[in-house]
Amino acid sequence: MRKLTVPHLNAAPIRPPIPPMGPRSQRHTLDRIAILNNSGHSPGDRTHLTALLADQWRAAGIEVMELSGAGTFVEADLLFLNLSRPVLPEEYRRFAAQYPVSFNAGAGDLRKHLYADGLLRAGSPYKGAVIVKADHDFITPITPPAPRAGFFSLLSGSRRPRASALQTLSANDNYRIYPSLNDVPPEKFGPGHIVQKFLPEADAGRYVLRQYYFLGNAHFLSLLTSGASIIRTSTPQSLEEWSPPEELLDLRAHLSLDYGRIDFVEVDGKPFVISVSRAPALPASAEPGYVPPAYNRLAEALAEALVDSYTTTEKGVF
Incomplete structure (x- = not known):
């Protein structure tokens, strides 16, 4: 992966859209991703595929912040929801609305x-x-x-x-x-x-x-x-x-x-x-910390896809 200069995006889809012809374009880098986990999540936990995605983003120079529940807001360019629950609570929806871009915030009921x-x-x-x-x-x-x-x-x-x-x-x-x-x-x-x-x-x-x-x-x-x-x-x-x-x-x-x-x-x-x-787990292993090599290749491709998706979304800000 590589660090890219991208257009700044507007709020997540759950916010009202920006009126046409109003915003001006602005460019910035994808510097920080916040991963929103279930409350009780331990930082550094490596049971979900997102742990490998975070490895890839960090290797590309992107800062990754792990959040446990929706109690603490941290500044980030993008919020990535990794919640192993079928119905997204309203407090999580409100939390996601604070970020300029969010992934999976629209998947409210699974x-x-x-x-x-x-x-x-x-x-x-x-x-x-x-x-x-x-x-x-x-x-x-x-x-x-x-x-x-x-x-x-x-x-x-x-x-x-x-x-x-x-x-x-x-x-x-x-x-x-x-x-x-x-x-x-x-x-x-x-x-x-x-x-x-x-x-x-x-x-x-x-x-x-x-x-x-x-x-x-x-x-x-x-x-x-x-x-x-x-x-x-x-x-x-x-x-x-x-x-x-x-x-x-x-x-x-x-x-x-x-x-x-x-x-x-x-x-x-x-x-x-x-x-x-919406929160795929890594396969269980008898050897602690072992991940099949195929999952590292999967994580590399998915992590790159998120950056590509972010860079190709053309939005504007006031």
């Missing part, structure tokens, strides 16, 4: 019922297996307890297991698979949960999860595989530049997501969206 594919209601005629999830959580699914013998062997030679062979599997209270809609407790159809078709993607007897990472015009695809139907965050089989389908680009625009990750599988050649995160 609850699953607003975007997940294959959602079902009680009484639906759907006959296949289903998965019940908390509507509000950003918790990474963990591997469920070992199922009865022969469950995962059903994947061999088939795209997905037969619903009749599924046992009720629980990763935690936020993710649970049921053989059919009739097995779902009535209270799970109420607010706070979603019921979704369970349509896993599989290849060579292993489950597949696709993860679309993005920032501005930088797009990367990660492939994870596992013998478990609910896949924990782990080292990807591949992570490389990618051209996303229009469905995912449209979803980003609908949710106003500048940066984040969309988890999905392919069903009949189309993306089937599972979850969205």
Whole structure:
């Protein structure tokens, strides 16, 4: 990355736009980025991808300030929201409005019922297996307890297991698979949960999860595989530049997501969206501090994309 001279930008989109013909142009450098984390965040924490982005920005000569919650304002050219919560609190929206530019401040509500594919209601005629999830959580699914013998062997030679062979599997209270809609407790159809078709993607007897990472015009695809139907965050089989389908680009625009990750599988050649995160986590590692090299390359591309996006936005100030 390189330090660039850029036009000064006006307020974040949640402020009223500057009237046409009023402002004059002014140039300045992108000197400081503030990263807004959840309250309780410890400076130097390296559990999220933003830690690697910050490394790249600092290497380019840009000062990076880490904020924990919306209690303390610091001057910065750009505010980068890294919040692992689905609904952006009003206090965070007001805080973001103080900055000339913000990333992800427009993504106010990322609850699953607003975007997940294959959602079902009680009484639906759907006959296949289903998965019940908390509507509000950003918790990474963990591997469920070992199922009865022969469950995962059903994947061999088939795209997905037969619903009749599924046992009720629980990763935690936020993710649970049921053989059919009739097995779902009535209270799970109420607010706070979603019921979704369970349509896993599989290849060579292993489950597949696709993860679309993005920032501005930088797009990367990660492939994870596992013998478990609910896949924990782990080292990807591949992570490389990618051209996303229009469905995912449209979803980003609908949710106003500048940066984040969309988890999905392919069903009949189309993306089937599972979850969205505005604060992607780094994969867990048995070796403290270890990050797969592919993530450093990903961070370099995303960090550069933010600078490019900043420099190409033509705005003015009075």
